[in-house]
Amino acid sequence: MELQRSKWSGWPSSFPLPSSLGEAGGISRNRLISEITLTWRCVKLKLVELPMGLRRYVKDISRELGEEIIFLGDPVYGSCHLYEEIADFLGLEEIIHYSHTPFYTPNKRVVFKVNQLSYSEDVFSIIEEEIRSESGKVGVITNAQFLKLAYEVKKRFKDRVELKRGRLARGLGQVLGCDFSAARVESRKLIFLGDGLFHPIGARISTGKEVLSLNPVTCEQINVEKEAERFLKMRFHSIFRAKRSNSFGVILGAMRGQFRMRDFQMSVRLLQEEGKEVFRIVSKVISPEIIEEFGLDCYVICACPRIVDEQPRFKKPLITPRELEIAFGRRDEYVMDEISEVEW
Amino acid sequence: MELQRSKWSGWPSSFPLPSSLGEAGGISRNRLISEITLTWRCVKLKLVELPMGLRRYVKDISRELGEEIIFLGDPVYGSCHLYEEIADFLGLEEIIHYSHTPFYTPNKRVVFKVNQLSYSEDVFSIIEEEIRSESGKVGVITNAQFLKLAYEVKKRFKDRVELKRGRLARGLGQVLGCDFSAARVESRKLIFLGDGLFHPIGARISTGKEVLSLNPVTCEQINVEKEAERFLKMRFHSIFRAKRSNSFGVILGAMRGQFRMRDFQMSVRLLQEEGKEVFRIVSKVISPEIIEEFGLDCYVICACPRIVDEQPRFKKPLITPRELEIAFGRRDEYVMDEISEVEW
Numbered sequence: 001m002e003l004q005r006s007k008w009s010g011w012p013s014s015f016p017l018p019s020s021l022g023e024a025g026g027i028s029r030n031r032l033i034s035e036i037t038l039t040w041r042c043v044k045l046k047l048v049e050l051p052m053g054l055r056r057y058v059k060d061i062s063r064e065l066g067e068e069i070i071f072l073g074d075p076v077y078g079s080c081h082l083y084e085e086i087a088d089f090l091g092l093e094e095i096i097h098y099s100h101t102p103f104y105t106p107n108k109r110v111v112f113k114v115n116q117l118s119y120s121e122d123v124f125s126i127i128e129e130e131i132r133s134e135s136g137k138v139g140v141i142t143n144a145q146f147l148k149l150a151y152e153v154k155k156r157f158k159d160r161v162e163l164k165r166g167r168l169a170r171g172l173g174q175v176l177g178c179d180f181s182a183a184r185v186e187s188r189k190l191i192f193l194g195d196g197l198f199h200p201i202g203a204r205i206s207t208g209k210e211v212l213s214l215n216p217v218t219c220e221q222i223n224v225e226k227e228a229e230r231f232l233k234m235r236f237h238s239i240f241r242a243k244r245s246n247s248f249g250v251i252l253g254a255m256r257g258q259f260r261m262r263d264f265q266m267s268v269r270l271l272q273e274e275g276k277e278v279f280r281i282v283s284k285v286i287s288p289e290i291i292e293e294f295g296l297d298c299y300v301i302c303a304c305p306r307i308v309d310e311q312p313r314f315k316k317p318l319i320t321p322r323e324l325e326i327a328f329g330r331r332d333e334y335v336m337d338e339i340s341e342v343e344w
Numbered sequence: 345m346e347l348q349r350s351k352w353s354g355w356p357s358s359f360p361l362p363s364s365l366g367e368a369g370g371i372s373r374n375r376l377i378s379e380i381t382l383t384w385r386c387v388k389l390k391l392v393e394l395p396m397g398l399r400r401y402v403k404d405i406s407r408e409l410g411e412e413i414i415f416l417g418d419p420v421y422g423s424c425h426l427y428e429e430i431a432d433f434l435g436l437e438e439i440i441h442y443s444h445t446p447f448y449t450p451n452k453r454v455v456f457k458v459n460q461l462s463y464s465e466d467v468f469s470i471i472e473e474e475i476r477s478e479s480g481k482v483g484v485i486t487n488a489q490f491l492k493l494a495y496e497v498k499k500r501f502k503d504r505v506e507l508k509r510g511r512l513a514r515g516l517g518q519v520l521g522c523d524f525s526a527a528r529v530e531s532r533k534l535i536f537l538g539d540g541l542f543h544p545i546g547a548r549i550s551t552g553k554e555v556l557s558l559n560p561v562t563c564e565q566i567n568v569e570k571e572a573e574r575f576l577k578m579r580f581h582s583i584f585r586a587k588r589s590n591s592f593g594v595i596l597g598a599m600r601g602q603f604r605m606r607d608f609q610m611s612v613r614l615l616q617e618e619g620k621e622v623f624r625i626v627s628k629v630i631s632p633e634i635i636e637e638f639g640l641d642c643y644v645i646c647a648c649p650r651i652v653d654e655q656p657r658f659k660k661p662l663i664t665p666r667e668l669e670i671a672f673g674r675r676d677e678y679v680m681d682e683i684s685e686v687e688w
Contacts, residue, residue, distance in 0.1 A: 047626070052634075055639065062623065070624040071623060071625045073627025074627050086598050086628070252414070279406065281415045282391070282415070282430055285419070293396050
């Protein structure tokens with residue numbers, strides 16, 4: 001079905017716009033909805049989801065896609081932020097999601113666009129040096145943007161390099177903020193190919209291995225030891241405060257992938273056994289403004305494991321279900337909070 | 345079906361918790377979901393939605409409800425924030441929503457709890473004085489918390505007082521941030537019974553009438569003239585900046601009640617006719633951190649009409665569809681942006 005389009009908008013000119021825009025026309029709700037849905041479908045509009053870092057490229061992306069698109073405004077931090085319900089209610093059949101790989105099977109048609117970033121050739125000589133200084137193998141981990149590079153490294157150095165497929169992350173060697181299983185290799189040392197300290201700190205704490213963070217673009221190398229220590233200090237401070245808290249909000253994530261019902265139930269039970277005041281909370285968004293209004297002493301986050309990284313923005317302690325176990329003597333050693341299976 | 349409950353939690357003890365909590369048990373996703381749903385349903389858990397001001401009363405509300413409840417963490421600013429989809433995916437059959445009256449018919453069972461606040465008897469003598477100084481009638485408007493008081497005022501002063509039912513707001517004399525139709529009475533002067541300046545400023549600008557804001561608890565009286573002027577100055581500053589902008593994000597609200605497709609289409613078209621760069625955005629949450637990442641010059645908000653009140657938090661101008669019309673010469677007089685009909 002082809003309707004006449006204006007040059008830019010793609011809105012069929014036959015769509016009934018009431019002459020007075022301030023007041024509703026005489027259209028029934030159901031008819032309006034069906035017409036809206038029809039309109040969007042006809043123009044094959046697509047929902048485009050961009051993480052924070054890519055939003056400034058809306059102009060380039062509009063040109064790249066060359067189609068009728070509508071950008072998602074809501075936050076996108078990972079592929080747990082697939083807004084299928086928004087696509088549904090707009091009657092859109094396809095989502096284009098940038099920068100992350102899937103870790104559950106969506107209900108809708110979703111095109112995951114992950115650009116493989118270009119890198120400096122010097123990366124290989126740096127890795128070669130690292131390999132030489134090791135008697136055994138070296139583990140390589142990465143994020144979605146350097147999966148091709150990691151594969152290239154494996155091809156070049158063959159048996160001297162370990163590349164493992166994780167549980168949730170789908171690429172070889174790929175780690176997520178909530179899944180470091182690809183880092184649980186035999187090697188003593190890990191090289192993280194990518195930008196930032198978010199993933200390598202997680203890998204360091206999750207595996208106990210030495211981690212070198214290597215930026216493939218700038219070839220900057222960072223030993224994450226100090227940053228991991230700082231992270232742990234912050235975490236133990238929150239655990240300490242949790243131990244002295246009386247009232248707890250246990251927060252269940254309501255984004256698919258962040259819905260951790262078993263940890264939620266475990267946390268509620270543990271706190272009840274400890275005689276604490278427990279309040280159940282369910283939330284898509286977990287922000288200081290919203291959460292701290294509850295006025296409770298401490299919050300247990302049964303959602304994205306990495307929300308606790310935002311601790312400095314919150315006045316009250318946030319802890320993971322694993323940290324809750326530590327706080328109340330059910331667990332001895334610090335463990336990174338990870339998602340082992342997508343419950344919803 | 346009755347399952348054994350623990351004293352507090354309401355979780356049936358038969359619910360399968362894997363012995364090792366860190367790793368997933370051998371339960372299939374579908375089985376897990378159906379068991380979770382069953383569990384929640386059995387304990388008749390309810391989703392409780394509290395606006396910001398009431399969240400600190402979680403303890404009292406837990407006692408008041410005396411039932412198994414889970415609080416919503418996401419923001420609640422009005423009855424457009426009914427999170428039916430969260431109740432759905434938790435398998436909950438009832439939502440208890442505090443502090444707002446409905447303005448569309450929900451799909452789920454929703455209990456709207458609006459406490460009628462107590463007030464000082466002096467309110468009546470203040471109103472009596474106002475009535476005496478007027479030759480005609482005096483219009484009375486209010487918010488959800490003082491509907492009973494407004495009715496009482498009408499009973500006492502009969503024909504000297506005008507009380508009108510609005511379009512979206514369901515109570516007599518009730519105004520919402522997005523619906524001031526109850527304020528469009530014949531009277532020259534309006535008395536707003538309630539707290540804060542949000543509603544009376546809207547009524548002042550929407551109707552052009554003189555508005556006295558009377559706090560029924562403290563009996564504090566505020567003539568909103570100055571505040572309305574300050575509001576208009578802020579709005580015209582944004583309109584001025586919009587006029588000089590080249591790239592526009594037109595934002596469609598994705599909360600039921602805030603979904604304003606016709607204004608969205610109108611705005612996109614208008615900007616295209618003006619030769620501007622237009623980017624379509626759909627969003628549930630509209631916050632500075634998320635939106636400004638797009639790096640556009642100006643944003644047109646086709647969602648809650650009152651998000652533009654948050655202008656000081658945003659670096660770039662936010663304007664309503666009505667203000668867009670003003671900016672590009674399609675409308676002469678300033679009008680408050682209101683919702684005339686719920687499109688979804």
